[in-house]
Amino acid sequence: EADIYQTPRYLVIGTGKKITLECSQTMGHDKMYWYQQDPGMELHLIHYSYGVNSTEKGDLSSESTVSRIRTEHFPLTLESARPSHTSQYLCASSPQMSSYNEQFFGPGTRLTVL
Amino acid sequence: TQLLEQSPQFLSIQEGENLTVYCNSSSVFSSLQWYRQEPGEGPVLLVTVVTGGEVKKLKRLTFQFGDARKDSSLHITAAQPGDTGLYLCAGGGQGGSEKLVFGKGTKLTVNP
Numbered sequence: 001e002a003d004i005y006q007t008p009r010y011l012v013i014g015t016g017k018k019i020t021l022e023c024s025q026t027m028g029h030d031k032m033y034w035y036q037q038d039p040g041m042e043l044h045l046i047h048y049s050y051g052v053n054s055t056e057k058g059d060l061s062s063e064s065t066v067s068r069i070r071t072e073h074f075p076l077t078l079e080s081a082r083p084s085h086t087s088q089y090l091c092a093s094s095p096q097m098s099s100y101n102e103q104f105f106g107p108g109t110r111l112t113v114l
Numbered sequence: 115t116q117l118l119e120q121s122p123q124f125l126s127i128q129e130g131e132n133l134t135v136y137c138n139s140s141s142v143f144s145s146l147q148w149y150r151q152e153p154g155e156g157p158v159l160l161v162t163v164v165t166g167g168e169v170k171k172l173k174r175l176t177f178q179f180g181d182a183r184k185d186s187s188l189h190i191t192a193a194q195p196g197d198t199g200l201y202l203c204a205g206g207g208q209g210g211s212e213k214l215v216f217g218k219g220t221k222l223t224v225n226p
Contacts, residue, residue: 004156040123043157043202043216059213090156100145100164101206101214105156 003027006091006106013081014114021076021109023091031094032074033103036060036087043090049074081113117141118205118217126223130192135220137203138185144207146179146186147214151200193224 004025013019025032030051035043035058045058049068063085064078074093078085088110092103119138127133137146145164149157161170163179163186170177174197176189190197200221204214 040218042118042218043204045213048213092156100147100162101212102147102159102162103157103214105149105158107154107156 004091004093004104004106006089006109008109009107010110010112012112012114015080015082017081017113019078019081019111021089021091021111023074023076023106024072025074025093025104025106026072027093027095027104028071029093029104030071030096031098031101032068033092033094034058034064034066034074034076035090035092036062037090037108038087047076081111083113086111086113117208117215118203120201120203120217120220122220123218124221124223126225127193129194129224129226131224132189132191133193133222134187134189135201135222136185136187137217139205140184141205141208142183143205143215144183145205146183147204147206148177148186148188149202149204151202151219152198157200157202190222193222195224195226198222198224 007022032049034047044060046062047066049055090108091106094103147162148160151157161177166181166183168179174191200219202219204216
């Protein structure tokens with residue numbers, strides 16, 4: 001069983017609010033990822049990190065930012081939420097030793113911006 | 115352009131039936147992973163296939179990687195309601211990248 005947690009599970013907020021989506025894993029994985037998932041669409045990579053103080057933007061342009069100060073923690077922040085940010089956000093991690101980048105996913109945060 | 119095409123997009127069958135879902139690409143991948151995602155949860159890894167022509171079995175699930183490593187299939191024998199979920203394929207190593215490329219998924223419903 002993967003030990004990767006996301007909070008909150010559901011969030012409904014108004015436009016313009018600053019929000020932080022939390023992601024923590026207790027497996028000691030170096031690699032962590034944030035994906036955006038919309039119904040009927042592929043998972044899109046928006047940010048990733050290969051270790052502490054390492055962050056990169058993914059393939060899908062996103063107005064969010066991330067930080068990686070501790071191995072186990074990879075929060076995602078939106079400075080000013082907009083309705084276009086409404087989506088499911090999935091956090092994942094992968095051990096450095098995984099040859100094929102197999103990923104363990106958290107349960108997701110369903111974000112709705114009104 | 116979508117790199118990984120999954121078909122069918124939706125599949126609704128009765129308990130006990132067999133089914134096959136497909137994951138196709140024009141690109142070569144060094145590995146192909148299958149995940150299952152249940153409503154309100156994150157995807158869970160089922161299997162990774164890495165060799166062209168490879169077949170892996172997981173109880174009633176059979177996974178195959180195409181000889182050219184461009185496509186894969188998932189066959190379920192005697193489907194059960196517990197098999198209901200979104201089946202995602204993900205390709206790795208395309209163009210030398212470590213990042214995974216996901217398909218849109220096949221949403222399977224198994225009716226009792």
